[in-house]
Amino acid sequence: MARHFEGAVFDEEVRSFSVALSLVLYRFHGTESFTPMSKPQGSHPIPLIRLEQTQPLIYEVYSKLHIQEALKSNLSRLDMINITSWSSYTVGLFWLRKNQHFEIPEDYFIAGSMQRPEMLAYHKYIVDIWDEIKPRIDEVKRINDEHSELKFSPQYRKILEDVVLETGN
Template sequence: MRQMWRDAENFCEFVRTIPANGDVDKLYDFYGDREKLPKCFSAEDQVKNLFIAAMTWVYFHEIGHLMQEHGYIRARYGSGNAQGANEVHDCESNAENQLTGTAAVVSHVTELAADFEATNFYLMELIRHIINPDFVAEEKKGEISCGLVYLMLCGLSIVFFRFNGSMPLVPSAVPQGSHPNPMIRLEINIPHVFEILDIKGIRELTGHGLDRKQLVLLCGKAVFTATLYWSMTKTAEKKFDNRFMVRGLLTNPVVLEYLVPIVKCWDEILPEIKKIRRFGSPLGLLTFTDEFRERITKKEIWGEGPESRKS
């Protein structure tokens, strides 16, 4: 928790010190403006809200594991033994004693499922606060909504990078270890955010007034800012790497290959999860559309497999 607070402080300080009209500053023109932190909050509240968003999301992530009985699921489908399965560890992010094979796939899938539950929980709670007149004045709802979503995505990005530990930041075609790559986790959760916010009723409740394109840009700018901070302050090179740019899951051949066993595994365990899931909205269940499934199974998109990428 202390480290997450320091991350919030350091992130906001880093963003505020980006030189005006420099090369980095000009990158923000793509998003329509160069504002890197929401002006509706003071400097102190920017740090506090980012920290609270990150901590709240982590809390909801752990609830997601519990409500879907992921300890049981991992034991049953990952090791074939469901006896005594009651623990899920979210801090095992190191390069030693990595999970491989089926165990890694099941672990990655359940992490992504908990991510999805957490993001849905967070947005529902955010909306509940926004519509409370004691919390936000009616005329400020839209601005506050956008500011909180922005800081939530900044915080979520930093959480993924922090929990990734010493593992590589570049995605792999094969699930390895206990947790998915942070960029893949972001690529799945960002659309979940703007899909919910794009619902007509949600737009009216929160008053954000953003169309689909504007929502995508808002979310993209938040994640870009977080990846900019992390790559320029936490990596060995201390410079921005465009491999950290969010481009969409279906544009990277390596990620497409990675997703094939992920989707297959989720389809296998989903009926069991639906039976034992303790509570929650259907919006909290990890979902892959038919179009998404069709795309990842068309290996001709990137060739016949790993060998084709060596040339």
């Protein structure tokens, strides 16, 4: 988006992108409650975990790279947080209504990983596996772009230090 839009058009595209992302992932998720899991299963995270992980990337990347100034955007970090949150809530409600589901399932909407205790363990698995495979990825990667590489801050790693993982399968 940053390469194609600026100003008010960019601001609107952030909204459109956030809604589209939410719509795709709620479509895959369906109308059931969020299923907590503390250990990754399968090859991809379930849709609501993906949504909880990708929506914050929008405002994190734009904040970290100070893209708002370069693109003449009027959106603050708080605006982007609100846009991504409300996009996912609105799409969740739309999806329930579209599927004739008039009661909101418990824990249906994204809450943010830090609000779900089991997600700390989930992330610890991911960080541990990432640390294990990263040297091999570095050996074979063709493009060295620090902004497109998965990273975990020292602060978040510190939070995960005390997390105890399940043993066994």
